[in-house]
Amino acid sequence: MSDRSFGSRLFDILNAAMLLIVAMITVIPFLFIVSGSLTPAEELLRKGVVLIPSELSLDAYRYIFSTDALVRSLLVTIYITAVGTLVNLFFTSLTAYGLARRDLYGRRALMLMIIFTMLFNGGIIPTFLVVKAFGLLDSYNSLIIPTAISAFNLIILKNFFQQLPDGLEEAAKIDGCNDFGILFRIVLPLSTPALATFALFYAVGHWNTFFSAILYINDSAKWPIQVLLRQVVIMSQGGIGDSTQFHEQFIAPPPQTVSMAVIVVSTLPILLVYPFLQKHFTKGLLLGSIKG
């Protein structure tokens, strides 16, 4: 270590310190929520901010799991995230691969149409009418099919596919592979970093589904967890305006600990997906595949 100059080491130390501070700033609010959900309600009300609870209390969790609403909406969200992301990846990669091929007829026209949708959107009402016309109302498909392909992700993936050397495909063709074979056995395995990234984007988007669920789904059994979360959090902060507007008798709004517990339960699963996708963010997969 003595061959590194003092200036270089100082820089490293300062760098690490800065990053540590930024990391703390990011983590501490979340820590606050987690520990807040584990403190008894009275203590939280008294102290306001609790980083380390003096006594652990699972009351908030018991409260939210006492009805099956939370579990059901959590399962709904897991379902639409899992299925939705698979649908997303499948269709996005199919379309991107097709558009990446230079010999596709009408490629330019199709790309223009796709970019057009990125800039202009029908709006809430026309989109609602379209979804309704397809008979998707009140079903999980209304949350999966209309958003099956994100134009932005599509363009990035297409560019990624275009960067793969032609030699690979030609070699595969010589070996008798058809187009689908090339896509699934060569191109996609080489694109795991891109696919992992998009999987994450899509999954988080699906996990946060709130507004589309309110719009398209009337059956409360089919609502994802964000609907429940928003209702609990806003109500526990005293509701919109004075809660007497709704004249609720004997419903003290759920204490802050409950809204924190709901936040933890609805964030933790998607948070845990990140480490599993981390290993796919490696690079250098193409090294050695094309020689000369």
Added chain:
Amino acid sequence: METHKKKNNLMFRSIIVLLLLAMTAGCGSGPSGGSQPNAGEGSEADDAPLKEITVMNQYTTPEPPKPDNVALVEMEKYTGTKLNITWVPSTAYNDKVNVTLTSSSLPQVLMVIDHKSPTMVSSVRSGMFWEVGPYLKDYPNLNRNNPEVIKNASIDGKLYGIYRGRVLGRYGLLYRKDWLDNLGLKEPETIDEFYEMLKAFVHQDPDKNGKNDTIGLAMDKSTLDFKDVFTWFGAPNGWEYKDGKLTPDFMTPEYLDALNFLRKLYQEHLVNSDFPVTQSYKDLINKGMAGAAISCMCHALDGSFNTLAKANPDAVVDFTNALKGPKGERAAAGAGFLGMFMFPKTSVKSEAELKKILAYFDKISDEKMSFLLDWGIEGRHHKIENGNPVFIDAKLFGDEINPIKQMKTWDGSSYGTATPLARKLLDMYAENDKIVVHDPTLPLISNTFSERGNDLKKIISDAQIKYIFGEIDADGWNAAIEQWKKQGGDKVIEEYTEEYNKLNK
């Protein structure tokens, strides 16, 4: 390259075919607005009740009521009509209503909270809803005889739905009675007595714990939105009609008097100094730190201060309706209703059907059903003691029956007559009814206000907070008023005055 060309050709042709198919599919189905929701199967007999009514309503609990909810079952047994309710979370209700309005799949009964929003107003003016006003006199439980409230709920002078009535004057002064007793004081009746009470709360250790750690008046970020403090000082409620035009309350000298009073309270540390960012004054009361608040008197009875009661069983929260100011006793009237049941013409297709739906509402607004929704089922939620209902399982009531109260057409805000405090609440409401001051702009619509109302309000609310803090003085206040006028306030005054004259000529 031969195969390549053939493939290309095939590609080309299949794209064309697909595009053609897509176009014809789009044209074929046509507007599917034909799908009406299950319009209640109107039975053949003329006075038989409808089999089913579709409703859209909001819920404020974490999860919506289930279809087998005991109150709904009872209502169905009583009326012979099943309610098919689409429950929408209150936090997303206005958005959902807007989408539903334009989607042509409306329920027969649509509960609308903000009937003066631009979308609602234009829908009403385009003839989308039945005008219900003239029919109400045939239904004893729906017949409203409060002309002010009817005016408030009307658009262009006509009533387009059944409004959900509320007590007019629910606000008053809440205070810790045990603290008053500890200090040998009595309930304040005038503003000066109120001031003395706050001073005593702060300086004379009312909770007898040896420390001067108590706050007089607990305010939070929404306290100043409620006009009661200002009406006590003689200011109008929101707006007043004077000298041929409508003037906003903050342009009156009485409003400034009220601000001066609040400034005095702030400077003498009689209110919590961070009130503009305090989420809810209830926290301060529940922590046992504050002795007074200005809010709905119902909070003393609805469980808002249960935390305080648990921590300190000797604490007593009492209330009084209004404090006497320079112009006597005044209170600010609310709108008198919250939300309206409206009936779209696309789903309620005939006058006969409308009348049956009105008859349904009439039936569920009678005494028996009102009692059911106020107290639940005997033996399950409440029991009768000395002729008065008393809750045995308030939490169960809160979970099961309370959300169904969204279907009520009148909410007396009553907690029964079992305790003296509950009886006092009803007395205070009745007193307020006599002294309330109405906001004349409630029935009026001003386009500038709908567009820029929030920004304009912010100018004034920021200025009044600064004034209370002492950061600006009377000149700064007047400058803020001028800014309000310039940024659209003058136009709002003009529009409201014009509408007012039209309505009241």
